Amino acid sequence: MQKLTQSPTDAAFVQDPYPFYDRARAAGPLFHWTDYDMACAVGHAEVSAILRDRRMGREAPAERATDIPDHLAAFYACEAHSMLELEPPAHTRLRKLVLHAFTSRRINALAPEIEALCHRLIDGFPQGEFDLLDAYARQVPVIIIARLMGLPESRADDLLAWSNAMVGMYQAGRTRAMEDAAELATQAFCDFLAVYVAEKRRTPGDDLISELIVAEQQGEKLTTEELISTCILLLNAGHEATVHSLGNAVKTLLEHDHREIDAPCVEELLRLDPPLHMFTRWVYEDLEIFGQRFERGDRIACLLGAANRDPAAYPEPHRFDPARKGPAHMGFGAGIHFCVGAPLARLEMRVALSQLMRHCPELRLAEEPRYADLYHFHGLERLMVRAF
Numbered sequence: 001m002q003k004l005t006q007s008p009t010d011a012a013f014v015q016d017p018y019p020f021y022d023r024a025r026a027a028g029p030l031f032h033w034t035d036y037d038m039a040c041a042v043g044h045a046e047v048s049a050i051l052r053d054r055r056m057g058r059e060a061p062a063e064r065a066t067d068i069p070d071h072l073a074a075f076y077a078c079e080a081h082s083m084l085e086l087e088p089p090a091h092t093r094l095r096k097l098v099l100h101a102f103t104s105r106r107i108n109a110l111a112p113e114i115e116a117l118c119h120r121l122i123d124g125f126p127q128g129e130f131d132l133l134d135a136y137a138r139q140v141p142v143i144i145i146a147r148l149m150g151l152p153e154s155r156a157d158d159l160l161a162w163s164n165a166m167v168g169m170y171q172a173g174r175t176r177a178m179e180d181a182a183e184l185a186t187q188a189f190c191d192f193l194a195v196y197v198a199e200k201r202r203t204p205g206d207d208l209i210s211e212l213i214v215a216e217q218q219g220e221k222l223t224t225e226e227l228i229s230t231c232i233l234l235l236n237a238g239h240e241a242t243v244h245s246l247g248n249a250v251k252t253l254l255e256h257d258h259r260e261i262d263a264p265c266v267e268e269l270l271r272l273d274p275p276l277h278m279f280t281r282w283v284y285e286d287l288e289i290f291g292q293r294f295e296r297g298d299r300i301a302c303l304l305g306a307a308n309r310d311p312a313a314y315p316e317p318h319r320f321d322p323a324r325k326g327p328a329h330m331g332f333g334a335g336i337h338f339c340v341g342a343p344l345a346r347l348e349m350r351v352a353l354s355q356l357m358r359h360c361p362e363l364r365l366a367e368e369p370r371y372a373d374l375y376h377f378h379g380l381e382r383l384m385v386r387a388f
Contacts, residue, residue, distance in 0.1 A: 001292055002027035005034045008172040008375040015371050017277065017378070018318065021306035029290040030300075038280070038299050039292065042306035044313035044327065046290055050302050051334040053289070056281040057087040058337060064282070064297045072179055074186045075169065081229035084237075084337065091336065097222055098230060098340055101211030106148075107343050114144055114348060118355040125387045129366040132383040137246035140352045141239030148344075149231060150207025151196060162189045163236045172375045186232075193228045208234070234341065242345050244275030244379030245331075246352055251369045251383060253357065256320050261354035265322035266346060269353075271329035272320055277305035278376035279333060304330040305378060360387045 004027060006013055006020045013020060024031045025042045033040045041047045050056060060066075068076045079085050083094040121136050142156045142163075151159070165185035168178040196209060204210035212227055222230065249269040253259070283298040294300065307330040309317040314326050332339035339345070356363065366384040 001030055001032045001039060003032045003034050007035055009373055014373050014375065017305060017375070018309055021303060021309060024303070025306060025310065030292050033301065036301065038301050039294070040278075040301040040303055041290075042303050042310070044307040044310040044330065047302040047304065047307035047330050048327075048334050050281060050289070050300060051279070051330075051337070053335075055285050055287050056283050056300065058085050058281065059087040060282055061284060061297050071176075072183050074190065075166070075179075075183050077225075078186050078190060078229050078232060081223075081226045082233050083230065083340075084233055088336070093220055094222070094226060094230065095336070095340065097215045097220065098212065098234075100215040101208055102234075102340060104343060106208070106211075107347060110144060110148065110344070111347060111351060113147065114140065114351040115355060117143055118352050119359070122355065122359050122387075125360070127388055129384050129386055132250060132385045133243065133247050133380060134382075136352070136356065137250070137383070138239075138243050140246070141242040141348055144344075144348060145235055145239050148208050149235065150200065150205050150209050155192070158188075158192070159235060160239070161185070162192075163240050166232070166236060167240050167377070170376055171373075173373075189232055189235075190228055193231050194224070197224060197227055197231075237339070237341055240377075241275040241339075242348055244374075244377060245270060245345065245349060247369075247380040247383050248273040248275065248378070249349065249353055250356065250385075251365075251380065252320055253353070254363065254365050254385070258320070258322060259357040259361070260322070261350060261357060262322075263346070263350060264324065266349045266353070267329060268320065268322050268324045269349070270331040271308045271314070271324070273378065274305055274308055274329070274331035275377060275379055276331070277378050278303055279337075302330070304333070363387050 004024055021042055024040065029043055029046045030039050030041055032038070041050050083091050083098065086094065117140060121139055125135060138160060142160055143153055146153050146156055146159060162185040165181040166189070168174060169182045197213070200207070200210045201213055204213065209231060212222055212230065215222065252269055252273060278301050280299055280301045283294045283296055283300065286295050311317050314324065332342040364386055366386050369383050370381050372379055372381040
């Protein structure tokens with residue numbers, strides 16, 4: 001397996017990781033990323049196969065579980081109940097209960113509400129230059145997920161701050177200060193949600209938390225700890241990735257002067273510049289895959305951003321083609337951990353982008369956008385535009 005070195009915090013890589021992915025793909029179906037000391041898959045077929053292979057998963061084997069430091073006790077206590085970090089049978093049970101409440105009917109019914117919110121935000125755009133991330137891309141997902149869950153829209157800023165601090169735990173080059181911030185955010189998030197869970201147990205409403213409370217699968221229900229962890233996962237994933245997706249998408253659309261938004265266009269935007277670039281798997285049994293042998297306890301990284309630009313899957317993969325045909329992109333993952341919020345993300349993207357382009361025909365970039373140092377995530381620092 002060829003070894004390649006590339007710092008994920010290097011300035012050039014942060015701005016454009018795709019040349020490195022091309023170099024890695026040329027090394028074969030798997031390469032060893034020395035900065036992570038981990039085997040990585042870069043091709044679309046390889047990433048798709050690994051994500052679906054039940055000999056690998058998200059949950060660490062018992063013998064590879066590490067001691068949890070005291071200063072991160074709350075964060076990892078919350079993670080212990082997150083279906084993103086669990087495997088069957090625990091994952092199966094949690095996901096079925098969540099899908100029981102997170103129905104397509106409930107999501108599709110949000111379309112008029114998302115459209116109305118977009119109109120309100122667009123009407124509030126200032127004259128001159130402004131950051132579209134702050135004015136629009138961050139607002140739409142967090143307000144919608146708060147409403148969906150029955151949480152006060154007035155706390156959107158807190159939800160954003162807590163989420164940003166918690167996802168910092170997954171970024172390259174995290175520091176002790178970032179860990180302390182994530183721990184404090186987790187404590188505050190859990191305390192905040194505990195109040196609303198207790199309230200909705202007493203007085204259920206027409207919201208996702210109330211639905212999760214009553215959701216039942218063969219006599220099984222969510223415990224309070226599972227319920228809070230699930231709400232945090234849905235809140236974090238429900239807006240963090242969508243913020244990056246919207247920002248990256250608007251950047252692409254304006255750079256190509258493309259204003260027509262439909263479902264294929266949204267999929268192409270998510271393929272071309274997805275918000276999450278790396279998703280790791282633990283190996284559960286000794287195995288051979290793509291000509292390489294692995295032992296139980298090894299880890300393999302799936303580079304989603306690289307898979308989405310594999311020329312074997314997509315002709316001219318670096319070109320934006322809003323009518324592109326081809327296999328499903330890896331932006332939402334695959335297999336049992338396929339993003340449970342994908343239908344909501346797609347709806348938000350379609351409505352928010354179409355409303356923005358329709359009501360702001362003069363929208364243009366005010367400066368060259370720059371990506372933030374967020375890897376494994378991939379999103380902009382800011383998106384300065386003029387709308388009028």
